[in-house]
Amino acid sequence: MGKLREYLKLSRSFNAGLTGVAPVMGAVAMGEERLLPLFLLFLVGFFGHVYGFALNDILDLRIDKGSQDIRDRPLVSGTISLRGAWAFTLLSLVLSLLLAAALALRYYPWLPALPLLGLSALSITAYDLVSKKWPAMDVFVGAGVLLLVIYGAASVSWPLTHLAWMVVGLGTLQVLFMQFIAGGLKDAENDYRSQANTLAVALGVRVENKQMTVPRSFRALAYGLQAADIGLLFAPLVFIFDPGRVLPQIVVLAALSLAMVAISARLLGMQTFQRSRARRLIGLHYFINFSLVPVMLTALNPWIGLLALVPFGAFLLSNLTLHGTLLQPQTM
Numbered sequence: 001m002g003k004l005r006e007y008l009k010l011s012r013s014f015n016a017g018l019t020g021v022a023p024v025m026g027a028v029a030m031g032e033e034r035l036l037p038l039f040l041l042f043l044v045g046f047f048g049h050v051y052g053f054a055l056n057d058i059l060d061l062r063i064d065k066g067s068q069d070i071r072d073r074p075l076v077s078g079t080i081s082l083r084g085a086w087a088f089t090l091l092s093l094v095l096s097l098l099l100a101a102a103l104a105l106r107y108y109p110w111l112p113a114l115p116l117l118g119l120s121a122l123s124i125t126a127y128d129l130v131s132k133k134w135p136a137m138d139v140f141v142g143a144g145v146l147l148l149v150i151y152g153a154a155s156v157s158w159p160l161t162h163l164a165w166m167v168v169g170l171g172t173l174q175v176l177f178m179q180f181i182a183g184g185l186k187d188a189e190n191d192y193r194s195q196a197n198t199l200a201v202a203l204g205v206r207v208e209n210k211q212m213t214v215p216r217s218f219r220a221l222a223y224g225l226q227a228a229d230i231g232l233l234f235a236p237l238v239f240i241f242d243p244g245r246v247l248p249q250i251v252v253l254a255a256l257s258l259a260m261v262a263i264s265a266r267l268l269g270m271q272t273f274q275r276s277r278a279r280r281l282i283g284l285h286y287f288i289n290f291s292l293v294p295v296m297l298t299a300l301n302p303w304i305g306l307l308a309l310v311p312f313g314a315f316l317l318s319n320l321t322l323h324g325t326l327l328q329p330q331t332m
Contacts, residue, residue: 006074007088012053017310018290019049022145022171023152025293028304029164030156037107040099041152042310044117047096048148052124052141054089058082059128063194070190093121104155113154120147132191135202138179146172163300166236170293173229177289181222182267182282188212189273212273219268226264230257233292237299246299253295260288 020042027041057064057075064076074080080088100117120143127140149171153164160168184191184200189207191198204215233253237246267281291308298305 006079011050016049020046022148026149026152029167040103047092050092056128108155116151120144132196135199142172142176145175177225207273241299
């Protein structure tokens with residue numbers, strides 16, 4: 001059980017629910033309602049998530065060893081060997097691809113959707129290889145999630161509907177915020193000290209003697225991504241659905257959006273770097289950010305709102321069982 005815990009840490013199980021839901025959201029936006037294929041799509045995304053994060057830990061091991069804040073990561077602590085991590089990583093990739101092939105043969109005969117999943121894996125691999133070498137390489141993560149959502153939607157039918165394309169855009173914007181902004185601030189001290197060539201460092205985010213500087217350019221990027229996210233979130237409710245019929249969704253999403261922006265302001269306003277506080281704020285932001293699309297899609301079917309509980313539940317369960325906390329995964 002101890003070794004299983006360490007592999008769950010390596011897989012970043014606290015946010016695996018998010019990536020698992022990505023192809024599901026695409027399929028749901030295209031009208032898929034059958035539970036078994038949706039569950040299999042979730043597993044495709046889940047194992048794809050495990051592959052991407054485990055590979056990232058392997059390739060970033062040298063940098064990660066310089067930070068005391070992430071000493072709980074299995075490769076840093078030495079609880080998993082590098083050879084074991086490679087085997088686990090490649091096995092996860094194979095499982096994701098095999099499940100996608102079985103899913104296509106059993107439920108979705110439109111096999112050209114499979115190359116989209118392959119391109120998603122390649123994009124995530126590219127990110128892991130170059131993430132600390134050049135700024136803004138997080139676009140590869142955004143592209144990987146974009147392709148994962150398109151894969152889920154295209155498995156059901158092609159061409160994609162306007163609603164499906166909006167879900168693709170929302171997923172991409174939300175992941176870019178988490179990578180560019182949340183990730184940049186969370187890793188600010190370690191990245192600045194090691195002179196990692198990330199977008200946050202390039203835009204002037206720095207931590208010196210625990211004092212944190214967040215320049216206006218970085219704040220503008222953060223609020224710009226959030227504004228685009230919120231605007232695209234309400235677009236289907238205004239232009240696709242009858243606004244009068246979806247008034248409850250509009251009210252709930254407006255409240256959630258305001259809360260999300262307020263949490264972003266607190267995260268960007270940190271003057272003293274505290275990784276534990278950053279983790280807590282990112283956790284709260286995570287809850288809200290990734291509940292928005294399922295809430296919006298309840299305009300199609302109220303039961304879709306239950307998908308908002310998947311990332312939320314995975315986050316809490318993983319943190320409680322692996323780290324003994326609610327909002328502060330020690331491997332983040």
